[in-house]
Amino acid sequence: MRNLIFYVTLYATMGLCAMGSAYGSDFDQALFDKGKAVYDQYCMACHNYGPPPTHAPPMFGISNHYHQAFPERDQAMAHMIDFIKQPSPDKSKMMPMATQMWGMMPPLPLPDEELQAVAYWTWEIVNQDTPPAPK
Ligand code: HEC
Structure with a gap:
Protein backbone atom coordinates (compact mmCIF):
# COMPACT_ATOMS: atom_id res chain seq x y z
CA MET A 1 0.00 0.00 0.00
CA ARG A 2 2.83 2.37 0.90
CA ASN A 3 4.38 1.60 -2.50
CA LEU A 4 1.16 2.36 -4.28
CA ILE A 5 0.88 5.79 -2.65
CA PHE A 6 4.51 6.45 -3.51
CA TYR A 7 3.99 5.71 -7.22
CA VAL A 8 0.73 7.61 -7.45
CA THR A 9 2.44 10.69 -5.98
CA LEU A 10 5.47 10.23 -8.23
CA TYR A 11 3.43 10.02 -11.45
CA ALA A 12 1.19 12.90 -10.44
CA THR A 13 4.25 15.07 -9.84
CA MET A 14 5.81 14.08 -13.17
CA GLY A 15 2.55 14.87 -14.91
CA LEU A 16 2.38 18.33 -13.38
CA CYS A 17 5.99 19.08 -14.37
CA ALA A 18 5.30 18.07 -17.97
CA MET A 19 2.20 20.27 -18.02
CA GLY A 20 4.15 23.17 -16.60
CA SER A 21 6.72 23.15 -19.38
CA ALA A 22 4.04 22.66 -22.06
CA TYR A 23 2.31 25.81 -20.82
CA GLY A 24 5.37 27.99 -21.07
CA SER A 25 6.66 28.04 -17.52
CA ASP A 26 10.09 27.33 -19.04
CA PHE A 27 10.33 30.99 -20.13
CA ASP A 28 13.66 32.42 -18.99
CA GLN A 29 13.24 36.14 -18.23
CA ALA A 30 16.95 36.65 -17.41
CA LEU A 31 18.08 35.20 -20.76
CA PHE A 32 15.40 37.24 -22.56
CA ASP A 33 16.64 40.47 -20.91
CA LYS A 34 20.23 39.62 -21.74
CA GLY A 35 19.26 39.02 -25.38
CA LYS A 36 17.52 42.41 -25.51
CA ALA A 37 20.75 44.05 -24.25
CA VAL A 38 22.74 42.30 -27.02
CA TYR A 39 20.17 43.52 -29.58
CA ASP A 40 20.43 47.11 -28.27
CA GLN A 41 24.20 47.03 -28.50
CA TYR A 42 24.86 45.17 -31.78
CA CYS A 43 21.74 44.75 -33.90
CA MET A 44 19.56 47.84 -33.48
CA ALA A 45 21.84 49.91 -35.73
CA CYS A 46 20.51 47.92 -38.71
CA HIS A 47 17.38 46.16 -37.42
CA ASN A 48 14.43 48.22 -36.14
CA TYR A 49 12.27 46.37 -33.62
CA GLY A 50 9.09 46.90 -35.69
CA PRO A 51 8.15 48.52 -39.00
CA PRO A 52 9.27 50.47 -40.93
CA PRO A 53 12.54 48.73 -41.87
CA THR A 54 15.71 50.84 -42.02
CA HIS A 55 18.77 48.87 -43.20
CA ALA A 56 17.43 45.37 -42.58
CA PRO A 57 14.15 43.54 -41.83
CA PRO A 58 12.66 44.48 -38.41
CA MET A 59 13.21 41.94 -35.61
CA PHE A 60 9.53 41.29 -34.95
CA GLY A 61 9.05 40.25 -38.59
CA ILE A 62 12.14 38.02 -38.46
CA SER A 63 10.71 36.39 -35.33
CA ASN A 64 7.42 35.71 -37.16
CA HIS A 65 9.23 34.18 -40.14
CA TYR A 66 11.26 31.92 -37.88
CA HIS A 67 8.11 30.72 -36.12
CA GLN A 68 6.73 29.75 -39.54
CA ALA A 69 9.97 28.08 -40.64
CA PHE A 70 10.70 26.08 -37.45
CA PRO A 71 8.36 24.17 -35.12
CA GLU A 72 10.80 24.30 -32.18
CA ARG A 73 12.70 27.07 -30.46
CA ASP A 74 15.95 25.07 -30.24
CA GLN A 75 16.07 24.47 -33.99
CA ALA A 76 15.27 28.10 -34.76
CA MET A 77 17.95 29.34 -32.37
CA ALA A 78 20.60 27.01 -33.78
CA HIS A 79 19.83 28.17 -37.32
CA MET A 80 19.88 31.84 -36.33
CA ILE A 81 23.19 31.53 -34.49
CA ASP A 82 24.77 29.82 -37.48
CA PHE A 83 23.38 32.53 -39.76
CA ILE A 84 24.72 35.40 -37.64
CA LYS A 85 28.21 33.87 -37.54
CA GLN A 86 28.23 33.18 -41.29
CA PRO A 87 25.30 34.71 -43.22
CA SER A 88 24.58 33.37 -46.70
CA PRO A 89 21.58 33.64 -49.06
CA ASP A 90 20.93 29.87 -49.09
CA LYS A 91 20.55 29.85 -45.29
CA SER A 92 18.04 32.69 -45.31
CA LYS A 93 14.56 31.97 -43.91
CA MET A 94 13.28 35.33 -45.07
CA MET A 95 11.65 35.95 -48.45
CA PRO A 96 14.25 36.08 -51.28
CA MET A 97 13.19 39.71 -51.70
CA ALA A 98 14.76 40.51 -48.32
CA THR A 99 18.31 39.71 -49.38
CA GLN A 100 17.81 41.47 -52.71
CA MET A 101 16.55 44.62 -51.02
CA PRO A 131 3.00 43.29 -32.85
CA PRO A 132 4.50 46.80 -32.74
CA ALA A 133 2.60 49.52 -34.64
CA PRO A 134 4.49 51.17 -37.53
CA LYS A 135 6.32 54.31 -36.41
C1 HEC B 1 25.29 46.00 -40.63
C2 HEC B 1 23.88 45.77 -40.52
C3 HEC B 1 23.40 44.60 -39.68
C4 HEC B 1 23.67 44.32 -38.36
C5 HEC B 1 24.57 45.08 -37.40
C6 HEC B 1 22.88 43.14 -38.02
N1 HEC B 1 22.18 42.71 -39.10
FE1 HEC B 1 20.94 41.09 -39.17
N2 HEC B 1 20.55 41.45 -41.14
C7 HEC B 1 21.07 42.51 -41.87
C8 HEC B 1 20.53 42.45 -43.22
C9 HEC B 1 20.87 43.43 -44.34
C10 HEC B 1 19.66 41.34 -43.26
C11 HEC B 1 18.73 40.92 -44.44
C12 HEC B 1 19.34 40.06 -45.43
C13 HEC B 1 19.65 38.73 -44.88
O1 HEC B 1 18.73 37.93 -44.59
O2 HEC B 1 20.86 38.50 -44.73
C14 HEC B 1 19.72 40.72 -41.94
C15 HEC B 1 19.03 39.57 -41.59
C16 HEC B 1 19.02 39.00 -40.32
C17 HEC B 1 18.30 37.79 -39.96
C18 HEC B 1 17.45 36.98 -40.91
C19 HEC B 1 18.20 35.77 -41.35
C20 HEC B 1 17.50 35.04 -42.46
O3 HEC B 1 17.01 33.91 -42.20
O4 HEC B 1 17.44 35.59 -43.57
C21 HEC B 1 18.53 37.58 -38.62
C22 HEC B 1 17.99 36.43 -37.76
C23 HEC B 1 19.39 38.65 -38.16
N3 HEC B 1 19.67 39.48 -39.22
C24 HEC B 1 19.80 38.77 -36.86
C25 HEC B 1 20.68 39.77 -36.43
C26 HEC B 1 21.13 39.90 -35.06
C27 HEC B 1 20.65 39.02 -33.90
C28 HEC B 1 22.00 40.95 -35.02
C29 HEC B 1 22.78 41.45 -33.83
C30 HEC B 1 23.56 40.49 -33.10
C31 HEC B 1 22.08 41.49 -36.38
N4 HEC B 1 21.27 40.75 -37.19
C32 HEC B 1 22.87 42.57 -36.76
C33 HEC B 1 21.93 43.48 -41.42
C34 HEC B 1 22.45 43.56 -40.14
Missing part, protein backbone atom coordinates in the same frame (compact mmCIF):
# COMPACT_ATOMS: atom_id res chain seq x y z
CA TRP A 102 19.10 44.85 -48.24
CA GLY A 103 22.03 42.75 -49.35
CA MET A 104 23.66 40.22 -47.06
CA MET A 105 24.18 40.76 -43.39
CA PRO A 106 27.86 40.99 -42.39
CA PRO A 107 29.03 38.12 -40.11
CA LEU A 108 29.05 39.11 -36.42
CA PRO A 109 31.55 37.03 -34.47
CA LEU A 110 30.08 37.54 -30.98
CA PRO A 111 30.72 35.14 -28.08
CA ASP A 112 28.40 32.10 -28.16
CA GLU A 113 26.61 33.06 -24.95
CA GLU A 114 25.66 36.45 -26.45
CA LEU A 115 24.47 34.77 -29.66
CA GLN A 116 22.43 32.29 -27.59
CA ALA A 117 20.81 35.15 -25.67
CA VAL A 118 19.97 37.28 -28.72
CA ALA A 119 18.62 34.25 -30.63
CA TYR A 120 16.45 33.39 -27.60
CA TRP A 121 15.18 36.96 -27.42
CA THR A 122 14.46 37.05 -31.18
CA TRP A 123 12.40 33.82 -30.98
CA GLU A 124 10.51 34.86 -27.83
CA ILE A 125 9.47 38.42 -28.77
CA VAL A 126 6.53 37.07 -30.79
CA ASN A 127 5.43 35.00 -27.76
CA GLN A 128 5.95 37.76 -25.20
CA ASP A 129 4.89 40.93 -27.04
CA THR A 130 2.11 42.23 -29.28
Whole structure:
Protein backbone atom coordinates (compact mmCIF):
# COMPACT_ATOMS: atom_id res chain seq x y z
CA MET A 1 0.00 0.00 0.00
CA ARG A 2 2.83 2.37 0.90
CA ASN A 3 4.38 1.60 -2.50
CA LEU A 4 1.16 2.36 -4.28
CA ILE A 5 0.88 5.79 -2.65
CA PHE A 6 4.51 6.45 -3.51
CA TYR A 7 3.99 5.71 -7.22
CA VAL A 8 0.73 7.61 -7.45
CA THR A 9 2.44 10.69 -5.98
CA LEU A 10 5.47 10.23 -8.23
CA TYR A 11 3.43 10.02 -11.45
CA ALA A 12 1.19 12.90 -10.44
CA THR A 13 4.25 15.07 -9.84
CA MET A 14 5.81 14.08 -13.17
CA GLY A 15 2.55 14.87 -14.91
CA LEU A 16 2.38 18.33 -13.38
CA CYS A 17 5.99 19.08 -14.37
CA ALA A 18 5.30 18.07 -17.97
CA MET A 19 2.20 20.27 -18.02
CA GLY A 20 4.15 23.17 -16.60
CA SER A 21 6.72 23.15 -19.38
CA ALA A 22 4.04 22.66 -22.06
CA TYR A 23 2.31 25.81 -20.82
CA GLY A 24 5.37 27.99 -21.07
CA SER A 25 6.66 28.04 -17.52
CA ASP A 26 10.09 27.33 -19.04
CA PHE A 27 10.33 30.99 -20.13
CA ASP A 28 13.66 32.42 -18.99
CA GLN A 29 13.24 36.14 -18.23
CA ALA A 30 16.95 36.65 -17.41
CA LEU A 31 18.08 35.20 -20.76
CA PHE A 32 15.40 37.24 -22.56
CA ASP A 33 16.64 40.47 -20.91
CA LYS A 34 20.23 39.62 -21.74
CA GLY A 35 19.26 39.02 -25.38
CA LYS A 36 17.52 42.41 -25.51
CA ALA A 37 20.75 44.05 -24.25
CA VAL A 38 22.74 42.30 -27.02
CA TYR A 39 20.17 43.52 -29.58
CA ASP A 40 20.43 47.11 -28.27
CA GLN A 41 24.20 47.03 -28.50
CA TYR A 42 24.86 45.17 -31.78
CA CYS A 43 21.74 44.75 -33.90
CA MET A 44 19.56 47.84 -33.48
CA ALA A 45 21.84 49.91 -35.73
CA CYS A 46 20.51 47.92 -38.71
CA HIS A 47 17.38 46.16 -37.42
CA ASN A 48 14.43 48.22 -36.14
CA TYR A 49 12.27 46.37 -33.62
CA GLY A 50 9.09 46.90 -35.69
CA PRO A 51 8.15 48.52 -39.00
CA PRO A 52 9.27 50.47 -40.93
CA PRO A 53 12.54 48.73 -41.87
CA THR A 54 15.71 50.84 -42.02
CA HIS A 55 18.77 48.87 -43.20
CA ALA A 56 17.43 45.37 -42.58
CA PRO A 57 14.15 43.54 -41.83
CA PRO A 58 12.66 44.48 -38.41
CA MET A 59 13.21 41.94 -35.61
CA PHE A 60 9.53 41.29 -34.95
CA GLY A 61 9.05 40.25 -38.59
CA ILE A 62 12.14 38.02 -38.46
CA SER A 63 10.71 36.39 -35.33
CA ASN A 64 7.42 35.71 -37.16
CA HIS A 65 9.23 34.18 -40.14
CA TYR A 66 11.26 31.92 -37.88
CA HIS A 67 8.11 30.72 -36.12
CA GLN A 68 6.73 29.75 -39.54
CA ALA A 69 9.97 28.08 -40.64
CA PHE A 70 10.70 26.08 -37.45
CA PRO A 71 8.36 24.17 -35.12
CA GLU A 72 10.80 24.30 -32.18
CA ARG A 73 12.70 27.07 -30.46
CA ASP A 74 15.95 25.07 -30.24
CA GLN A 75 16.07 24.47 -33.99
CA ALA A 76 15.27 28.10 -34.76
CA MET A 77 17.95 29.34 -32.37
CA ALA A 78 20.60 27.01 -33.78
CA HIS A 79 19.83 28.17 -37.32
CA MET A 80 19.88 31.84 -36.33
CA ILE A 81 23.19 31.53 -34.49
CA ASP A 82 24.77 29.82 -37.48
CA PHE A 83 23.38 32.53 -39.76
CA ILE A 84 24.72 35.40 -37.64
CA LYS A 85 28.21 33.87 -37.54
CA GLN A 86 28.23 33.18 -41.29
CA PRO A 87 25.30 34.71 -43.22
CA SER A 88 24.58 33.37 -46.70
CA PRO A 89 21.58 33.64 -49.06
CA ASP A 90 20.93 29.87 -49.09
CA LYS A 91 20.55 29.85 -45.29
CA SER A 92 18.04 32.69 -45.31
CA LYS A 93 14.56 31.97 -43.91
CA MET A 94 13.28 35.33 -45.07
CA MET A 95 11.65 35.95 -48.45
CA PRO A 96 14.25 36.08 -51.28
CA MET A 97 13.19 39.71 -51.70
CA ALA A 98 14.76 40.51 -48.32
CA THR A 99 18.31 39.71 -49.38
CA GLN A 100 17.81 41.47 -52.71
CA MET A 101 16.55 44.62 -51.02
CA TRP A 102 19.10 44.85 -48.24
CA GLY A 103 22.03 42.75 -49.35
CA MET A 104 23.66 40.22 -47.06
CA MET A 105 24.18 40.76 -43.39
CA PRO A 106 27.86 40.99 -42.39
CA PRO A 107 29.03 38.12 -40.11
CA LEU A 108 29.05 39.11 -36.42
CA PRO A 109 31.55 37.03 -34.47
CA LEU A 110 30.08 37.54 -30.98
CA PRO A 111 30.72 35.14 -28.08
CA ASP A 112 28.40 32.10 -28.16
CA GLU A 113 26.61 33.06 -24.95
CA GLU A 114 25.66 36.45 -26.45
CA LEU A 115 24.47 34.77 -29.66
CA GLN A 116 22.43 32.29 -27.59
CA ALA A 117 20.81 35.15 -25.67
CA VAL A 118 19.97 37.28 -28.72
CA ALA A 119 18.62 34.25 -30.63
CA TYR A 120 16.45 33.39 -27.60
CA TRP A 121 15.18 36.96 -27.42
CA THR A 122 14.46 37.05 -31.18
CA TRP A 123 12.40 33.82 -30.98
CA GLU A 124 10.51 34.86 -27.83
CA ILE A 125 9.47 38.42 -28.77
CA VAL A 126 6.53 37.07 -30.79
CA ASN A 127 5.43 35.00 -27.76
CA GLN A 128 5.95 37.76 -25.20
CA ASP A 129 4.89 40.93 -27.04
CA THR A 130 2.11 42.23 -29.28
CA PRO A 131 3.00 43.29 -32.85
CA PRO A 132 4.50 46.80 -32.74
CA ALA A 133 2.60 49.52 -34.64
CA PRO A 134 4.49 51.17 -37.53
CA LYS A 135 6.32 54.31 -36.41
C1 HEC B 1 25.29 46.00 -40.63
C2 HEC B 1 23.88 45.77 -40.52
C3 HEC B 1 23.40 44.60 -39.68
C4 HEC B 1 23.67 44.32 -38.36
C5 HEC B 1 24.57 45.08 -37.40
C6 HEC B 1 22.88 43.14 -38.02
N1 HEC B 1 22.18 42.71 -39.10
FE1 HEC B 1 20.94 41.09 -39.17
N2 HEC B 1 20.55 41.45 -41.14
C7 HEC B 1 21.07 42.51 -41.87
C8 HEC B 1 20.53 42.45 -43.22
C9 HEC B 1 20.87 43.43 -44.34
C10 HEC B 1 19.66 41.34 -43.26
C11 HEC B 1 18.73 40.92 -44.44
C12 HEC B 1 19.34 40.06 -45.43
C13 HEC B 1 19.65 38.73 -44.88
O1 HEC B 1 18.73 37.93 -44.59
O2 HEC B 1 20.86 38.50 -44.73
C14 HEC B 1 19.72 40.72 -41.94
C15 HEC B 1 19.03 39.57 -41.59
C16 HEC B 1 19.02 39.00 -40.32
C17 HEC B 1 18.30 37.79 -39.96
C18 HEC B 1 17.45 36.98 -40.91
C19 HEC B 1 18.20 35.77 -41.35
C20 HEC B 1 17.50 35.04 -42.46
O3 HEC B 1 17.01 33.91 -42.20
O4 HEC B 1 17.44 35.59 -43.57
C21 HEC B 1 18.53 37.58 -38.62
C22 HEC B 1 17.99 36.43 -37.76
C23 HEC B 1 19.39 38.65 -38.16
N3 HEC B 1 19.67 39.48 -39.22
C24 HEC B 1 19.80 38.77 -36.86
C25 HEC B 1 20.68 39.77 -36.43
C26 HEC B 1 21.13 39.90 -35.06
C27 HEC B 1 20.65 39.02 -33.90
C28 HEC B 1 22.00 40.95 -35.02
C29 HEC B 1 22.78 41.45 -33.83
C30 HEC B 1 23.56 40.49 -33.10
C31 HEC B 1 22.08 41.49 -36.38
N4 HEC B 1 21.27 40.75 -37.19
C32 HEC B 1 22.87 42.57 -36.76
C33 HEC B 1 21.93 43.48 -41.42
C34 HEC B 1 22.45 43.56 -40.14
